Each structure stands twice: as structure tokens, then as C-alpha cells.
Amino acid sequence: MYAILDIETTGGQFNEEGITEIAIYKFDGHEIVDQFISLVNPEIPIQPFVVKLTGINNAMLRSAPKFFEVAKRIIEMTNDSVLVAHNADFDYRILRTEFRRLGYDFNVKTLCTVELSKRLLPEQPSHSLGKLVRALGIPMADRHRASGDAMATVKLFKMLLDKDLNKEIVKELIKFEIQKGIAPKLMDIVEKLPSKTGIYYIHKEDGNIIFIGKSRNIKKRVNQHFTGITKSAKKIQNEVFTVTFEETGSELIALLKESEEIKIHRPIYNRMSPKTNFSWAVYAEKDANGYLNLKLQKADGRKKEIKSYTSQxxxxxxxFRISSHYHLCQKLTGLYETKTHCFQHTINECDGACVGKISPSEYNQRVQAFIEKNLFDNKTFALLDKGRTISERSAILVENGVYKGYTFYDLNYQINNIEILRNIIIPMQSNRDTRNSIQSYMRRAKAIKIINF
Structure with a gap:
């Protein structure tokens, strides 16, 4: 659990500042589960430049609770949680100082989103909260007020969790929970999981990942691991400490993430899915008469394949399906061997390319339509799909035919600027597996939208 907070102060000399406003959002890694927002009477005047910056003045705070009146609620919100803030050293120092005045030693583990963003978003020219949220397209309201800045930090932190492909943040939280003696049982673990589409990570006690999977129903799938009787299921049941998950909304993102992260983490109980062997591929070749022929051949890395397959x-x-859909000749696609016309021409289902009854240019347009639909070459586009909530969408970016990665964005924000999209994308590897997965999904998914750049 994380306690994400922001504090506004009076300004003034080091360690003499007082708190004027505090906002804390309790965040479980996926959603906000509790919140506390309050003005605070600091019992000292606010510096004029702070009044101008935040809009909080002395008159507003006269009837606000003093720190000792909100201290118990702050402890409740931060207990057994990692405290997260943008420039956490400052907020933590201010809180410790206030609690010290009350004779209480406030001591929690902290995480700074400035340091995290420098590590996970090194390409950003500035790591200030205002400039980061603008660059990443994060909606923000009430800048320089505790609630607005804390909410922006929640959204930034959520994005940083997505960017952390090595899962270092999550592993550290698991170690923290172990130190605090928070050890869930199998039933408790399943109970906390969502019945939604996404990817899940089974961790052992040191936080390391022992299995990664994807499912359209995470809770149901993990329950199958915990009730299974196979050797691998029994091993997982004996070693599991906790399960973390990431909702994706999109089945395609779940598929792409699972493939990528198994390669990164190499979990011991994932059967290292043998590299998919796409040993056959369709190529386009022009014959002596000028007709473009689609041919199924053994995969050859020296030639440009249009689609690849695991078996002949x-x-x-x-x-056969392609020939039917695009009205192509089975003789020219190598599906019907004959020295005369193809059988489909006999039954009037082929218009005679096999015997020169239609021109190469007319026939080739159909072949080209298939190639255009299935080759990413030189195409730059975003594939928009479901998000994790009804107010969110997902996007997959392909640039010049290369899969770059995925992201999630708020519906209030329009993804029509490729520079913004590049900033917020979670980078992923591009290979034959990803290309085939994306192409297959584009053919069968109905809810997707494509933006060409």
C-alpha cells in the first residue's frame, strides 16, 4: 500500500515552516482506496510569496484544525504504507518536524517520484511536477494546492509503475510488507484480485517473480493455479507469497506484456515458451507475365515476408481464405497445380487471371490490397483500444513499421500528437511475435480505432 501525499507550507526558515494544507491518497497500486484532505492552521504567518503561489492566506486558516488535531488521521493514512511524494525528502522532513513538536517519532519508508522519474524517464528535460505532467499528458487541476498536486503525483506514480518493467518498485513494497509481518494466505490473495483482463505476477517471499501469466479474468486464472494438482501448480502453491497484477483492459496489451516480461524476468515456473517457430511465410513474387503471385514458402530471412505461420x-x-476474400486465383497462389486454368475458373469463381483473361494491373490491385493490409512497412499509426476503466483508453504505437510500445491515456486527452505519445509510451521490443500478434488482433477486434500519422 502507498500513501501518496503533498504538503503546502508557510515558507520561511529551514525547519521553522508550518503546514498550511495536506492531502494524502491511499493507493493500492491500482486505485485510490482512501483519502484525507485538509487545511491546517500553522499558528504562524504565511510568507507573501506563498500566498501568491498557492492562494492560501492567513484568513482562510483561522478556523482550520491545528496539526495536533489531524495528526491521528495522518498516522492512520500512512501506517503500514510506503510514503510517496514528489520531492519526498521535503514532505517527510516537514511531517517529522511537526510530529517531533508533539513528542512523537514519525518514521515511515519513503519513495520519491522525482528520483523515480529520473531513472524511468531519463529522456525528460525537466523532472518538476508541473513540467512532467504537461509532457506526459496527465490532466491536472489546482496546481500548487495539496489535493491537485497529490492527485497529479498519483497519476504520475501509476505511469511510473507501468514504466518499471523490472518491477523494482513492486519488489521493494513486498520486502517492506514482509518486514511489517503482512503475509497473506492463498484465499486472501485470490480475494483481492480483480475479475478483469490483465497480466499477473506470482512472487515468492523475497519479492522475486516465479510465474507470469495473462488472462481475461485474473482472479479465476490465479485461483486455478492455487487449486491445481499438477506438479507445477503444487510448486507455485508452496512458494507463493503474494500476487501482483496489472489490469490492461486490452487483450492485446496483456498478450504483448506477457511475452515481453517472461523474457525479462525468466520466471522459473513459466515453461520458457519455446521461441515461436514461424517456419513458413507468404511472399509476393511477380511472374513472367507480370502477375503478382502470393506464394507459401519456407521462411527465408533474406526476403520480405507478408505473413508468417508455424506450419505449412x-x-x-x-x-485459401486469403484467395477467397481477395478473389485471387488458386493457380497463381500455388494452391492448385495445373497447366491450364484453375478449377475455380471452371465453376466461375475465378475471373481468369490464370489464363490471361484479366490484366496483370487489375489482378495485382487485389494482391496489393492484401499486402497493404498486412504489411507495417513504413507505416506509422496508433491502435486505440479499451483502457482499464471507462474513462480511459489504451494505445499501441507502431512507427515506420516497428512496434514501439503501449500506453494508457485519459479520455479527456486526445492522442493526436505523436510527440506526446512518444513521451508516455512504455517501450517494448519489436519482433515477429509482436508483429503477428498485432496483425492478428487488428483483423479480429472490432472495438479498435486506428490513427495514422
């Missing part, structure tokens, strides 16, 4: 039969079945 899978490729042949696909080529």
Missing part, C-alpha cells in the same frame, strides 16, 4: 498446413489454410 496453417499457412495453406490461411492462403
Amino acid at each position: 498446413q496453417e499457412g495453406k489454410d490461411a492462403l
Whole structure:
């Protein structure tokens, strides 16, 4: 659990500042589960420049509670949680100073989003909260007020969790929970999981990941691990300490993340999915008569493949469907061997490219339509899909035919600027697996929208 906070102060000399406003959001890594926002009477005057910056003045604070009146609620909100803030050293110092005046030793683990953003967003020219949220397209209200800045920090932290592909933040939280003696049982673990689409990580006691999976129903799938009777299921049941998860909304992002993160973390109980062997591929070749022929052949890295398949039969079945959909000749696609016309021409389902009845240019337009639909080459586009909530969407970015990664964005924010999209994208590897996954999803998913750049 995280306690994400922001504090506004009176300004003044070091360690003599007083708190004027505090906002704390209790965040479980996915959503806010509790919150506390309050003005605070600092019992000392506010510096004029602070009044101008925050809009909080002395008159507003006369009837506000003093620090000792809100201290218990602050302890409740931060107990057994990691305190997260933008420039955490400052907020933590101010809190410790105030508690020290009450004779209480306030001591919690802290995490600074300035330091995290420098590590996970090194390309950003500035790591101030205002400039970061603008660059990352994070909506922000009430700048320089505790609630507005704390909420912006929640959204930034959520994005940093997505960017942390090595899961260092989550692993550190698990170690912290172990130190605090928070050890969930299997039933407790399952109970806290969502019945939603996403990716899940099974951790052992030191925080290391022993299994990664994806599912359209995370809770149901993890429960299957915990009730399974196979050897691997029993091993997972014996070693699991906790399960973390990331909702994706989009099935495609779950698929792409699972593939990528298994390669990064190499969990011991993931059968290292043998590298998918796409040993057959469809190529386009122009024959002596000028017709573009689609041919299923053994994969050859020296040639530009249009689509690839794991077996000859899978490729042949696909080529039959392609020929039917695009009205292509089965003789020219190599599906029907003959020295005369193809059988489809006999039954009037082929318009005679096999015997020169239609021109190469007319026939090639159909082949080209298939190629255009299935080749990313030189195309730059964003594929927009479901998000994790009804107010959010996901985006996958392909630049010049190369898959760059994915992101989530607020519906109030329009993804039509590729520079903003580059800033907020979680980078991923591009390979044949990702290309095939994206192409397959684009063919069958109905809810997606494509923006071409």
C-alpha cells in the first residue's frame, strides 16, 4: 500500500515552516482506496510569496484544525504504507518536524517520484511536477494546492509503475510488507484480485517473480493455479507469497506484456515458451507475365515476408481464405497445380487471371490490397483500444513499421500528437511475435480505432 501525499507550507526558515494544507491518497497500486484532505492552521504567518503561489492566506486558516488535531488521521493514512511524494525528502522532513513538536517519532519508508522519474524517464528535460505532467499528458487541476498536486503525483506514480518493467518498485513494497509481518494466505490473495483482463505476477517471499501469466479474468486464472494438482501448480502453491497484477483492459496489451516480461524476468515456473517457430511465410513474387503471385514458402530471412505461420498446413489454410476474400486465383497462389486454368475458373469463381483473361494491373490491385493490409512497412499509426476503466483508453504505437510500445491515456486527452505519445509510451521490443500478434488482433477486434500519422 502507498500513501501518496503533498504538503503546502508557510515558507520561511529551514525547519521553522508550518503546514498550511495536506492531502494524502491511499493507493493500492491500482486505485485510490482512501483519502484525507485538509487545511491546517500553522499558528504562524504565511510568507507573501506563498500566498501568491498557492492562494492560501492567513484568513482562510483561522478556523482550520491545528496539526495536533489531524495528526491521528495522518498516522492512520500512512501506517503500514510506503510514503510517496514528489520531492519526498521535503514532505517527510516537514511531517517529522511537526510530529517531533508533539513528542512523537514519525518514521515511515519513503519513495520519491522525482528520483523515480529520473531513472524511468531519463529522456525528460525537466523532472518538476508541473513540467512532467504537461509532457506526459496527465490532466491536472489546482496546481500548487495539496489535493491537485497529490492527485497529479498519483497519476504520475501509476505511469511510473507501468514504466518499471523490472518491477523494482513492486519488489521493494513486498520486502517492506514482509518486514511489517503482512503475509497473506492463498484465499486472501485470490480475494483481492480483480475479475478483469490483465497480466499477473506470482512472487515468492523475497519479492522475486516465479510465474507470469495473462488472462481475461485474473482472479479465476490465479485461483486455478492455487487449486491445481499438477506438479507445477503444487510448486507455485508452496512458494507463493503474494500476487501482483496489472489490469490492461486490452487483450492485446496483456498478450504483448506477457511475452515481453517472461523474457525479462525468466520466471522459473513459466515453461520458457519455446521461441515461436514461424517456419513458413507468404511472399509476393511477380511472374513472367507480370502477375503478382502470393506464394507459401519456407521462411527465408533474406526476403520480405507478408505473413508468417508455424506450419505449412496453417499457412495453406490461411492462403485459401486469403484467395477467397481477395478473389485471387488458386493457380497463381500455388494452391492448385495445373497447366491450364484453375478449377475455380471452371465453376466461375475465378475471373481468369490464370489464363490471361484479366490484366496483370487489375489482378495485382487485389494482391496489393492484401499486402497493404498486412504489411507495417513504413507505416506509422496508433491502435486505440479499451483502457482499464471507462474513462480511459489504451494505445499501441507502431512507427515506420516497428512496434514501439503501449500506453494508457485519459479520455479527456486526445492522442493526436505523436510527440506526446512518444513521451508516455512504455517501450517494448519489436519482433515477429509482436508483429503477428498485432496483425492478428487488428483483423479480429472490432472495438479498435486506428490513427495514422
